[in-house]
Amino acid sequence: LPAAVLLKDTKLMDVKLGQLGSWLAMRDFTPGGILGAIRRGHERYYNKYINVRKGGLGGLSMVLAGYIILSYMWSYSHI
């Protein structure tokens, strides 16, 4: 019988759909928490795609594509 894991500590992929609302409410929304989340995300992306011996084009192009899409979404108000 596996030990019960608190909802606070589960990862996003393990959260059931019904628990999503409460899981989201439990996250840390203080400025320090948000900063920590940004830092963690950046480190994950950086260490996976950029900080390697033979990096490819994908690491940079994904960032640019995301930027293009985001700027398109923000410039056109009809969406």
Next chain:
Amino acid sequence: VLHTTRPLHTTQQSLAPVPPLPEKGGEVRHGLIPEEFFQFLYPKTGVTGPYMLGTGLLLYLLSKEIYVVNHETAAAACILTVIVYAIKKFGPNVAAFADKLNEEKMASALAMKNDTIQTLQTAIEEEKKEQWRAEGRSYLFDAKRNNIAMLLEANYRERLLTVYNEVKKRLDYQVALQNLKRQKEQDHMIQWVEKNVVQSITPQQQKESIAKCILDLKALSKSAHATV
């Protein structure tokens, strides 16, 4: 709140040695979509699933005019074509060049590390040699002790000689003094005796002695004449 029961420094320091970088980054398909997305959809939709999703999404965006086709679309299309062509043609060259640069940096860093290790190694050997040399200091001290003993001996003998000379000088002086005294006494006594004897010879005795001497001489001359 610091939990005082929490053990500190249980694991090795996380800074050294730094784990080496991974060889290749995460796989990205078509330069835009990470491979995990394809793997995520593979069990349910097979290989063509994500492509179908992409096509459907594109058609939906176009038909609902969420993405408006305008002059920028044509420009974007031309630019993207050129970029893709350039990447396909020059990609490997640029990659090789960048790899070469990296290799040079690594080689220089590695050389520096090896040099440092080498210098430290030689320093260690030098240190061991110095330690071995320091063990010989007992011989050095023995030699020094011998030197000092010899100096002391020489000094002692010098002083002994000086003492001997000085004592001899004093004793010689005493001996010379005694000799002088005795000589002076002798001389004085001889003189005194001679003086008295001369004084005691009376003129009468002098004449008699002279006459006797003449007679003796005549007798001698006669005997000499006879032998000749």
